[in-house]
Amino acid sequence: MEQHLLVFKEVAETRNITLAAKKLHMSQPSISLQIQNLENQYGARFFDRTNKGVTLTKEGKIFYAHVRSVLDILSNAKEQISALAKDQRGLIYLGATLTIGEYILPNILAFLFKTHPDVDFKVKIANTESISQDVLEKKLHIGLIEGPVPQHKDLNVENFWEDELVVVISNFHPWASRKSITLAELPHERLVTREDGSGTRKVMEMALLERGLDPEQLNVSMELGSTQAIKQLVSAGLGITIISSLTVSKEADQKLFKTLKIQDAPIYRPLSILTNARTTQTKDERILINLLHDHRLLSDVLSRDYNELVDLE
Template identity: 70%
Template sequence: MFEQQFLVYKEVAETRNFTLAAKRLHMSQSSISLQIQNLENQYGARFFDRTNKGVSLTKAGEIFYDKVREVLNILNNAQQEVSELVEDARSVINLGATLTIGEYILPNILPYLYKERPDLDIKANIANTESIEQGVLERKLHIGLIEGPVPKQKELIAETFLQDELVVVVPYFHPWASRNSVTLAELTEERLVTREEGSGTRKVMEIALEERGLDPSKLNITMELGSTQAIKQVVAAGLGITMISALTLQRKCDHSLFRTLKIQDSPVYRNLSIITLAHSSQTKDERYFINLLHDRELLLSLINEDYCAMEMQCSDEEDRRER
């Protein structure tokens, strides 16, 4: 009972909003208010100052918040350690990944894991950075894999496992196809196909432009798509050019469909990061998975591996193009 109250208290303290806390915990606002009131009555202290703009922690509330976090972390660690002692239990990792990682890295890692660790189940959720971050904070995800800027949350630990380059991609018949590089300023002259606003790839591109004194609003964005694969198909059809991750162009057929151009001004890189909950111990299986991501030589060999199904699909696309 008290664990539920502590979870409610922690959510209200971090969101500073009863309505938002209720939404995140899938509870009614009246139930949230009642549990906070019961806690204040139980400890004989007012933990929140309530105003029309929201709530703020009192001095007593700040002290109690720190203790609540400690208790919840202890309980979570105890649960994980006890779970590891259960014999013959199949190991499960609830994993969250953003789109580029989920589409182009995980599919090559999972067959390797299935072969090396058949006892390990990976339950993957592909979503945007904000959803992955929230999933880790709410302990629904054990590990999050994100691209681009890392969240500024003291509850989270972020560590880079790979660096990814953004490149300009044009169809093989484009006038730029014979070039090796372009400037960012030249992008304003072309029809641009991009990811939707809020995506990690889009954000990194906009930051790169701003850092070089260019206004992202000057780009001639003619199409926004929620999938890198969809963007590649549109570009291959000659409906525009794009700026996407070099990791998404590793398959053999990509080399015949597209030409990849580097940024002349200076290369645009972004970090691919692992996010986990701070003050929370990891199981041996979670550590195994994280160590795999940090094995750069192995990771790159898996990412660059082409599977037969991919090659067959690419051959079909090439045949259709030649016809």
């Protein structure tokens, strides 16, 4: 029966019996016969056939949605049974965008390595679009992204952190004795920022526009693809920047530079967990997700030095 469903799904998605036959390494008559048997079994016509190919009927669209669910359930069952049969360690394919991958994930993984040593991770660092697509295609079990979330019926989205964008200045900047500034003061300073198209810059520009400040008014003196390089230039007094508070918290604590809040319009962006709506998380995946939702514990993990977490007993 599963073979019949796989054939139906392939024909529905390719909209072409010849192409489906090639992909499944089957003959066209065999494909047609299996489709006919399904239609006879359910007493409905699932496809409209034309010279250009096939398209789903109303009944076919209903059946297709259920077929996808059934095949996903069977696939998950096979994976879990296979893992038990091989006595495998837990393995989580995890994706993260740059800020999360560089400034959040190392501490989380170090903590989980000590508290759940039987779980392994394979991590991909990429942009939001790439991470989202991999979660949809089940190449990643969990995606962690910053900023705007893509909308898709097969994506589950859960916020787990609110990341504030702050103004960073050198210790000898004229604003160094202050704790905050106003939006109106920003255009008067040389701004060092991420390259056009980066997630952080996009969030910053959208937020400023919503608050009445056209990003074109900013005096952008340098654009860099590296957050670390931006921090070094700012600490040397070559400009100011607007950046994720997560990326500068340690340096600010060490007084390498100063961070200021935007007093009249603070800017926050959500950090989100992406999972595939058609799969069920394993026990090991839930351990990670539960940690991300435990704000008190997560705050503690992120506030620690990485080496302290590695040495945790």
